[in-house]
Amino acid sequence: MIIKNNFYILTGGPGSGKTTLIEYLKKRGYHCVSEVARKIIQMQIASSGKALPWDNIPEYSQLMLQYSLQDYLSLSQETDIYFFDRGIPDVLGYVKLVNLFEQDEYIKCVENFRYNTDVFILPPWKEIYKTDTERK
Numbered sequence: 001m002i003i004k005n006n007f008y009i010l011t012g013g014p015g016s017g018k019t020t021l022i023e024y025l026k027k028r029g030y031h032c033v034s035e036v037a038r039k040i041i042q043m044q045i046a047s048s049g050k051a052l053p054w055d056n057i058p059e060y061s062q063l064m065l066q067y068s069l070q071d072y073l074s075l076s077q078e079t080d081i082y083f084f085d086r087g088i089p090d091v092l093g094y095v096k097l098v099n100l101f102e103q104d105e106y107i108k109c110v111e112n113f114r115y116n117t118d119v120f121i122l123p124p125w126k127e128i129y130k131t132d133t134e135r136k
């Protein structure tokens with residue numbers, strides 16, 4: 001098990017301002033990690049891939065887990081504070097939300113790759129919510 005108390009998760013539903021807050025924190029000099037879901041969707045669309053939340057949820061979920069683990073592990077030796085626009089626990093939450101039956105791998109990752117126990121949960125913010133090519 002790895003515990004990174006310097007890794008903080010910003011989480012919340014779509015349109016709650018996570019990315020806006022991450023961009024603000026970057027401008028203030030903090031280390032930040034962008035959301036993997038948006039990156040995956042952009043890459044899948046560009047390559048005509050099918051690992052999309054509206055096309056192949058199991059494959060999309062696996063990519064989200066892989067990218068989230070990659071982000072976590074690539075920074076695991078860092079001691080500075082890092083803010084993550086969602087994290088590995090969010091991937092587990094997603095597979096539970098969409099009722100994927102194979103959750104053991106996701107649960108093990110949440111258990112083995114820990115963030116700070118303080119999590120920043122952003123509430124819905126109707127005034128800033130908008131759809132785009134990644135958020136339908």
